Amino acid sequence: MSDDIKIRIRNLYKIFGDNPEMALDHVKQGMGKTELLAEHGHVLGLNDINVDMPAGKTTVIMGLSGSGKSTLIRHLNRLIDPTAGQVLIDGDDILSYNDKQLRDLRQHRMSMVFQKFALFPHRTVLENTGLAPSVEGESKKKYADEARKWLARVGLEGQDDQYPHQLSGGMQQRVGIARALTSNSDIMLMDEAFSALDPLIRTDMQNLLIELQAELAKTVVFITHDLDESLKLADHLVILKDGFIVQQGEPQHILLNPADPYIEDFVSDINRARVLRTRSVMQKTGTGTKDIAGEVDHDANLESVIEASGGDTNKCYRVMKNGEEVGILDMRTLVRALVPQGGSDDPEAARRAG
Amino acid sequence: MATYDFIFDKLGLRGWCGDGGSGDGPMSMADLLGQTTGEDTAVSAWDTPFPSLDALHDACETIPQSRDLTTGLETGFLNIKDTLKIVVDPLTQPLSWALNEMLWLMQAVPWWIMIPLLMLISYAVGRSLKLVALVAVCFGFLAFVDYYDYTMQTLAIIFVCAFICVLLGVPIGIAMSRSDRTQRVMIPILDMLQTLPPFVYLIPLIFLFSVTEPKLYGIAIILYAIVPVVRLTDLGIRLVDQDVIEAADAFGMTDRQKLFGVQIPLALPNIMAGVNQTIMMSLAMVVIASLVSAPGLGVLVLRGIRSLELGVGLLSGLGIVLLAIILDRVTKAALARINASQN
Numbered sequence: 011m012s013d014d015i016k017i018r019i020r021n022l023y024k025i026f027g028d029n030p031e032m033a034l035d036h037v038k039q040g041m042g043k044t045e046l047l048a049e050h051g052h053v054l055g056l057n058d059i060n061v062d063m064p065a066g067k068t069t070v071i072m073g074l075s076g077s078g079k080s081t082l083i084r085h086l087n088r089l090i091d092p093t094a095g096q097v098l099i100d101g102d103d104i105l106s107y108n109d110k111q112l113r114d115l116r117q118h119r120m121s122m123v124f125q126k127f128a129l130f131p132h133r134t135v136l137e138n139t140g141l142a143p144s145v146e147g148e149s150k151k152k153y154a155d156e157a158r159k160w161l162a163r164v165g166l167e168g169q170d171d172q173y174p175h176q177l178s179g180g181m182q183q184r185v186g187i188a189r190a191l192t193s194n195s196d197i198m199l200m201d202e203a204f205s206a207l208d209p210l211i212r213t214d215m216q217n218l219l220i221e222l223q224a225e226l227a228k229t230v231v232f233i234t235h236d237l238d239e240s241l242k243l244a245d246h247l248v249i250l251k252d253g254f255i256v257q258q259g260e261p262q263h264i265l266l267n268p269a270d271p272y273i274e275d276f277v278s279d280i281n282r283a284r285v286l287r288t289r290s291v292m293q294k295t296g297t298g299t300k301d302i303a304g305e306v307d308h309d310a311n312l313e314s315v316i317e318a319s320g321g322d323t324n325k326c327y328r329v330m331k332n333g334e335e336v337g338i339l340d341m342r343t344l345v346r347a348l349v350p351q352g353g354s355d356d357p358e359a360a361r362r363a364g
Numbered sequence: 365m366a367t368y369d370f371i372f373d374k375l376g377l378r379g380w381c382g383d384g385g386s387g388d389g390p391m392s393m394a395d396l397l398g399q400t401t402g403e404d405t406a407v408s409a410w411d412t413p414f415p416s417l418d419a420l421h422d423a424c425e426t427i428p429q430s431r432d433l434t435t436g437l438e439t440g441f442l443n444i445k446d447t448l449k450i451v452v453d454p455l456t457q458p459l460s461w462a463l464n465e466m467l468w469l470m471q472a473v474p475w476w477i478m479i480p481l482l483m484l485i486s487y488a489v490g491r492s493l494k495l496v497a498l499v500a501v502c503f504g505f506l507a508f509v510d511y512y513d514y515t516m517q518t519l520a521i522i523f524v525c526a527f528i529c530v531l532l533g534v535p536i537g538i539a540m541s542r543s544d545r546t547q548r549v550m551i552p553i554l555d556m557l558q559t560l561p562p563f564v565y566l567i568p569l570i571f572l573f574s575v576t577e578p579k580l581y582g583i584a585i586i587l588y589a590i591v592p593v594v595r596l597t598d599l600g601i602r603l604v605d606q607d608v609i610e611a612a613d614a615f616g617m618t619d620r621q622k623l624f625g626v627q628i629p630l631a632l633p634n635i636m637a638g639v640n641q642t643i644m645m646s647l648a649m650v651v652i653a654s655l656v657s658a659p660g661l662g663v664l665v666l667r668g669i670r671s672l673e674l675g676v677g678l679l680s681g682l683g684i685v686l687l688a689i690i691l692d693r694v695t696k697a698a699l700a701r702i703n704a705s706q707n
Binding site for chain 2: 126141199
């Protein structure tokens, strides 16, 4: 791959209980989560996790509650220590770090945004935003400009002297994001950052994050239980279930090629026309048997193509990337892609997918 | 003879007991009655005594009587007293000095400086003119009925003792909040300090220090009043939102930064509630401490009881109530201000 890998997770296990080493042996011999809890009273948090997180991209870790996604993200800055395995950041094994190195990692190389915002209630918005520099002992005067810059970037001008409880949930999370940005770290960990917000505000915040990403290209690790959200944000999608990875890869790829029934279930409920892009369903070989009705961008979603075609399935489009042709999109292929694979005999699935 | 003779006979311990049965020990009332009426103390099954120390002593002289236990405790304490004093005396000497200096200071400053000063302090703490007026009226009244000096003495003692309670109590509370083990050890001690009748503190202290030393009542007040500030500091820090602590960790705060930058500021409402309770409890104890020469309004209460001076007792009681109201309102006003800035 041409992408640099920023964070590598290798064979990561986490078991909660009195004697995790003993339980680890059982898990490595193939014991599942339920048996481990029933027979040994240990909770299997993470089971053999291997993920490569590309630099400058958004990696979304998705799973339902109890799937271990929050546990996993806390291993990246060692709020939780693993039972076994490695976490490499820029090639450094952070599990070998001492306290000082670890603090340095948390202050300079990583920042975190929390589901419940976790702002300091006794500090003003400005002081909260400047948390990272203030931890290093910088005075308020010194960090104020930087903090104000990021507050303005997330749309919170002139609220410097408010206290967090005076702000709405959405605004508090904007402070949370500004706080993470002010640390100027390469990596941003977002733990269900938008889950506690209203749907409309959540969409706003997602768009804000996409904008910021286009501008700053940080390595974002985003945790969510919402598939729509993960498809919207992800460059790399990891789906967790009961502590192990069910499937990971490009979101479009997962959507079109679900690895097992669990994922199929998951993806059957979403609006495929809005999520799928032309580049995922086009044919690479440009054998234009039909007349080309027009050009579409490779990153356009299928909804826009359907709209352009007026519903005519006989049309064909040329898919363009940076002004060059990269493939041909047949409307029939497009319509077929709207139905989950293997679900075409099932009118219910078709209805849901349509 | 005695009810439990059979035990020692059966076990063959008669020789160990000595033959005399109940001989030279002090007689029980039943024995005495038996002697005077000339009847043997025959005991029916209904009246079988509990096998207590005294009952067993009747049967076997080697078993001590319960009075031996209490005298034993006393001699035990008297034996370690001198050693204990060598350690405790220098440690607590600063308390005597502080109390003496404070008592002197509060009485030496003339009333026309002192009362405005107290009003100023209450304004600084509570930011409420109503409160200042209340302070002025209460002290004005107490001075008007010629209880000014007594009031100042009581106040001086409370200031010193409550200050020391906070000085010691907050760090103890912090230590408890950081380790479950410390908490497990401390909670029974705090329970004991809280439930032990206040008079009981005084007895061993009288043995240790001379009654003329201020630290005698100082220690009693501190022991009694320190409990709430310790408990509420511990509770307050433990109640700090775990998410906020996690955020502090995630941004690389050191333990010290977390403690002073996050935990203590967020626990402050609880700590202040503890300080309020501590002040109220030291006021309660300062009255009892007048039994061991603590000056102040308590002395007047004591005089009211001793010589049945109803008027003096009532008026000084009212004085204590007024003082309690002022201290409570001022600390609560401070608490309210902290709360207002946080939620």
